[in-house]
Amino acid sequence: MSAKKRLVYNGRHGLPEGTRCFWCGSGDANPEFILNPGGSPLLACCNQVEYEKAKAFINKDNKVRAPYYLVLFVLLVVNLFFIGMDIHTWWSYAPLLGICLTVLVWPAVFTHYEFYVRLGLVKTRRVIRFIACAVALLSMLAALSVL
Numbered sequence: 603m604s605a606k607k608r609l610v611y612n613g614r615h616g617l618p619e620g621t622r623c624f625w626c627g628s629g630d631a632n633p634e635f636i637l638n639p640g641g642s643p644l645l646a647c648c649n650q651v652e653y654e655k656a657k658a659f660i661n662k663d664n665k666v667r668a669p670y671y672l673v674l675f676v677l678l679v680v681n682l683f684f685i686g687m688d689i690h691t692w693w694s695y696a697p698l699l700g701i702c703l704t705v706l707v708w709p710a711v712f713t714h715y716e717f718y719v720r721l722g723l724v725k726t727r728r729v730i731r732f733i734a735c736a737v738a739l740l741s742m743l744a745a746l747s748v749l
């Protein structure tokens with residue numbers, strides 16, 4: 603697909619006002635590098651390099667999404683079960699730690715790509731990883747406190 607073709611898709615020559623780069627979050631999103639032609643909202647990148655990276659992310663995300671959510675769901679259920687049963691031993695924090703580690707490995711917790719646009723994918727993932735690290739640390743401290 604040539605850059606020219608993407609430029610004129612849908613008869614639209616530019617991006618809607620305020621469109622941010624899906625990858626880095628800058629305001630330089632380029633109508634030549636639209637990830638989801640015809641989609642709403644449009645996801646665009648600044649340049650070819652970011653476009654390729656974003657494309658790779660979306661492809662991988664589509665593949666891992668189902669098992670990823672399944673793992674998170676199971677861990678969440680186990681976690682809630684422990685909370686509900688009022689179990690307070692060091693291993694009762696394992697599911698929470700598991701959730702954090704799962705998110706660290708693949709920090710794609712949002713079901714819609716629009717949520718990444720505000721900060722850009724790179725920064726959003728950094729924020730998600732930071733929170734996951736913080737919660738992981740807390741869960742380990744909590745586990746240590748009941749040893």
Ligand SMILES: [Zn+2]
Nearest residue numbers: 623626648652
């Ligand atoms: Zn960018």
